[in-house]
Amino acid sequence: MENLLSVQNLTKRFGAVTANDNVDLDVRKGEIHCLFGENGAGKSTLSACLYGYYRADSGVIRFKAADALRLGIGMVHQHFVLVENFTVLENIIVGSPDLGILLSKSAARRKVEELCLRCGIELDLDREIWQLSVGEQQWVEILKALYFGAELLILDEPTAVLTPQQSDQLFVILDGMRRQGLSIILISHKLREVMQSDRVTILRKGKVVATVETSTTTAEAITALMVGHKVTKRVSDRSVTPGREVLVVDRAVAIGEWGEEVLCDVNFTIAENEILGLAGVAGNGQKELFEVLMGVRTLSSGGFHLNGEAIVAPTSREMLDRGVGLVPDDRFREGLIPEFGIAENLVLGWQRKPEYRRGPFLDRGKINALAAHKIDEFRIVAASADLPVERLSGGNAQRVILAREFLHARGLLLANQPTRGLDVAASEFVYEKILEKRAEGFAVLLASEELDDLLRLCDRIAVIFKGKIMGIVQPGETTLLELGMMMAGNASNLGGQVNDFSSKALRQ
Amino acid sequence: MAKAFSSLIVGAFGSQKALLGSLAKATPLLLVGLGTVIAFRAKIWNIGQEGQVLAGAMCAYWASLWIGPLPYLIAVAVLVLAGLAGGGVLGLLAGVLKTRFGTSEIISTVMLNYIVIFLLAYLLDGGPWMESGATVAYHQSPPVNAMLEWPTLFGQGAAKLHFGFILALGATALSALLLERTPLGYEIRAFGSNPTALRFRGTDISRLLLVVMLVSGALAGLAGAGELFGTSHRLRAETLLGIGSSGIVVAMVGGLRPSGAMLAALFFGALKSGAIYMRLQSGTPAGLVSAMEGLVLLFFLCAAVATRVHITVRSEAHA
Numbered sequence: 112m113e114n115l116l117s118v119q120n121l122t123k124r125f126g127a128v129t130a131n132d133n134v135d136l137d138v139r140k141g142e143i144h145c146l147f148g149e150n151g152a153g154k155s156t157l158s159a160c161l162y163g164y165y166r167a168d169s170g171v172i173r174f175k176a177a178d179a180l181r182l183g184i185g186m187v188h189q190h191f192v193l194v195e196n197f198t199v200l201e202n203i204i205v206g207s208p209d210l211g212i213l214l215s216k217s218a219a220r221r222k223v224e225e226l227c228l229r230c231g232i233e234l235d236l237d238r239e240i241w242q243l244s245v246g247e248q249q250w251v252e253i254l255k256a257l258y259f260g261a262e263l264l265i266l267d268e269p270t271a272v273l274t275p276q277q278s279d280q281l282f283v284i285l286d287g288m289r290r291q292g293l294s295i296i297l298i299s300h301k302l303r304e305v306m307q308s309d310r311v312t313i314l315r316k317g318k319v320v321a322t323v324e325t326s327t328t329t330a331e332a333i334t335a336l337m338v339g340h341k342v343t344k345r346v347s348d349r350s351v352t353p354g355r356e357v358l359v360v361d362r363a364v365a366i367g368e369w370g371e372e373v374l375c376d377v378n379f380t381i382a383e384n385e386i387l388g389l390a391g392v393a394g395n396g397q398k399e400l401f402e403v404l405m406g407v408r409t410l411s412s413g414g415f416h417l418n419g420e421a422i423v424a425p426t427s428r429e430m431l432d433r434g435v436g437l438v439p440d441d442r443f444r445e446g447l448i449p450e451f452g453i454a455e456n457l458v459l460g461w462q463r464k465p466e467y468r469r470g471p472f473l474d475r476g477k478i479n480a481l482a483a484h485k486i487d488e489f490r491i492v493a494a495s496a497d498l499p500v501e502r503l504s505g506g507n508a509q510r511v512i513l514a515r516e517f518l519h520a521r522g523l524l525l526a527n528q529p530t531r532g533l534d535v536a537a538s539e540f541v542y543e544k545i546l547e548k549r550a551e552g553f554a555v556l557l558a559s560e561e562l563d564d565l566l567r568l569c570d571r572i573a574v575i576f577k578g579k580i581m582g583i584v585q586p587g588e589t590t591l592l593e594l595g596m597m598m599a600g601n602a603s604n605l606g607g608q609v610n611d612f613s614s615k616a617l618r619q
Numbered sequence: 620m621a622k623a624f625s626s627l628i629v630g631a632f633g634s635q636k637a638l639l640g641s642l643a644k645a646t647p648l649l650l651v652g653l654g655t656v657i658a659f660r661a662k663i664w665n666i667g668q669e670g671q672v673l674a675g676a677m678c679a680y681w682a683s684l685w686i687g688p689l690p691y692l693i694a695v696a697v698l699v700l701a702g703l704a705g706g707g708v709l710g711l712l713a714g715v716l717k718t719r720f721g722t723s724e725i726i727s728t729v730m731l732n733y734i735v736i737f738l739l740a741y742l743l744d745g746g747p748w749m750e751s752g753a754t755v756a757y758h759q760s761p762p763v764n765a766m767l768e769w770p771t772l773f774g775q776g777a778a779k780l781h782f783g784f785i786l787a788l789g790a791t792a793l794s795a796l797l798l799e800r801t802p803l804g805y806e807i808r809a810f811g812s813n814p815t816a817l818r819f820r821g822t823d824i825s826r827l828l829l830v831v832m833l834v835s836g837a838l839a840g841l842a843g844a845g846e847l848f849g850t851s852h853r854l855r856a857e858t859l860l861g862i863g864s865s866g867i868v869v870a871m872v873g874g875l876r877p878s879g880a881m882l883a884a885l886f887f888g889a890l891k892s893g894a895i896y897m898r899l900q901s902g903t904p905a906g907l908v909s910a911m912e913g914l915v916l917l918f919f920l921c922a923a924v925a926t927r928v929h930i931t932v933r934s935e936a937h938a
Contacts, residue, residue: 407819462802472800
């Protein structure tokens with residue numbers, strides 16, 4: 112088959128670090144080609160070189176058998192680059208050179224409508240971006256790339272922000288594009304998506320480990336190639352049963368910045384030795400719920416009890432003192448002081464604790480000793496304990512937070528998307544630590560978009576949609592599909608339309 | 620040219636008298652600079668030092684009119700506290716406007732400058748503090764009670780160093796300890812880097828902001844009180860205006876570190892002191908020194924940007 116893109120011996124270094132080491136890659140016309148690897152394996156660097164954001168130090172990139180770059184490669188970033196109050200059409204055509212001085216939208220509209228038809232995208236071109244769901248915004252990004260004549264589309268972790276159903280829709284669209292002869296590079300670390308590609312190139316530490324036809328391999332084999340050894344996925348020890356109730360949330364209602372209800376009548380309990388999962392698409396009230404429980408957002412009605420005591424108008428200080436640990440979803444914004452080193456971040460929130468003080472001063476010696484110990488225990492990779500944490504990778508930054516919370520929390524751990532952006536090995540480390548806490552008797556609230564993980568780790572799973580708990584289910588009695596339906600707001604309407612991709616996903 | 624520079628240097632360091640004059644000029648700059656360092660490290664942009672210097676001087680002057688016969692040291696202590704309180708309250712006011720109404724401290728502190736400047740103009744210009752018997756043109760208060768002048772460390776007359784210099788050195792050491800070694804300093808630095816995380820981790824950030832504004836304003840106020848009772852002995856706007864803005868420059872050039880602010884204050888104090896001699900000797904306008912202050916700040920800011928570019932290039936390797 113004809114190669115649309117061929118990369119030979121591409122090397123990209125940043126200082127002493129080699130991000131891409133003699134990488135070879137070819138992408139055929141009309142295929143979905145997955146780039147698969149752990150964080151820091153070099154996927155994003157490679158795609159940035161292809162897209163022209165970085166210049167490779169050495170190596171050859173041939174596109175359409177010519178030394179031409181930039182022409183016909185489109186990129187869809189993880190974070191969308193759209194103008195909120197422009198319409199779909201305007202966003203697609205903005206920056207197009209052939210519009211002239213006076214915007215002539217009618218010709219552009221015809222072209223975009225034709226593109227939509229070819230790819231099977233149904234989208235009202237006159238709606239403004241803010242009115243669209245995240246999934247639809249992503250389609251706009253794709254259309255934008257196609258409008259500019261992309262023949263090769265690079266998608267960077269496209270499903271990170273989507274529901275399972277939206278992801279399936281995306282793959283239907285990608286499938287349509289493939290049939291039109293377009294090529295797609297899909298960057299992912301989710302196995303389910305990898306298995307839907309035609310071929311997969313696995314990267315490890317900047318090197319290509321293998322390129323395999325997806326149909327001739329298994330998910331296990333690909334994972335083993337990615338990490339270099341077999342990963343054992345931990346599961347919850349079902350013989351430990353929950354004890355007395357630690358957290359009781361009772362008819363909690365919270366109002367958002369615009370007067371909307373961000374939490375409506377939320378009720379649940381978590382007991383000792385129990386992990387309650389919280390499934391939902393990001394932005395459905397998870398963040399607000401965690402903020403309420405952490406004392407940084409007030410409820411407009413309802414309340415919650417901790418260890419049998421009613422918590423009235425709490426502050427974050429009070430919640431910390433009551434032994435609540437928080438692993439926030441936005442770790443650099445809510446969990447860390449970016450300019451501080453690991454040592455200082457390990458006592459964030461506890462800087463006034465007598466234990467870390469000598470007289471009126473911080474006991475630097477003790478804090479540094481603690482840091483040395485935790486760097487070792489949590490296997491944090493850092494040049495020194497004083498290195499600003501903003502320079503750490505996501506996985507290492509998360510370990511700093513875990514080390515701090517596991518040291519100070521007593522009884523209740525709140526973890527919001529603790530594995531977001533982490534690779535398989537780092538995620539398993541986080542889960543291992545959370546399961547340890549469960550065994551110690553902690554009550555854990557674990558919100559995640561990784562439904563497979565929730566199903567194997569949690570004792571029960573609550574599904575949240577638009578601030579409402581749609582239901583609380585038992586992992587053993589629930590399928591991924593049912594969870595997905597509830598996450599989309601259908602409490603009971605199960606068994607609706609199931610397309611090829613989700614059933615394929617379920618078989619794995 | 621050479622003559623101007625040599626007279627600048629002679630004027631700043633040429634004799635014991637010149638040196639004392641330089642240190643005396645450095646004293647208020649250092650105090651204001653330290654207050655600015657503390658606020659700016661928290662990325663709280665208190666730029667109302669001009670008003671806070673005046674408020675400190677005015678509050679101390681007002682206190683000097685009211686206190687009866689007290690033992691000398693206690694009286695001086697009262698004036699020190701009054702200076703701290705005057706600047707501190709003005710800073711705190713801007714802080715309250717921010718925490719209660721979300722007013723940008725950049726706007727409120729500058730606006731408060733005007734209020735204080737015009738209040739002083741009223742008080743000295745036909746108001747209750749005008750020198751009795753003087754014409755309106757002087758815009759100054761009568762001399763302060765000679766019994767309340769701050770003790771002199773060295774020198775006499777125009778070139779003397781009052782004990783505010785010791786206070787400034789002490790404040791330098793305390794500020795450095797505060798920022799680098801105490802939990803409060805930890806919170807101040809953390810606030811500058813990421814106030815959201817600090818709020819999530821149990822610190823009342825509104826209270827912290829008020830504390831920072833209070834301390835920052837108080838140090839500026841002390842500078843004003845020191846100038847009044849240590850150097851000029853008359854409340855007069857012209858002798859105080861400019862200290863606040865130079866103090867901000869001192870903090871910036873000092874790299875937002877107390878020790879750096881001390882070096883910068885000594886440097887700019889010497890410039891200010893030498894400028895007078897330079898004008899006398901070579902006829903070079905003293906205003907040139909103010910321009911130099913601006914130029915030095917610009918160079919330091921450029922240098923800071925240049926080092927940051929360097930760091931970014933290297934840190935890419937860790938990404």
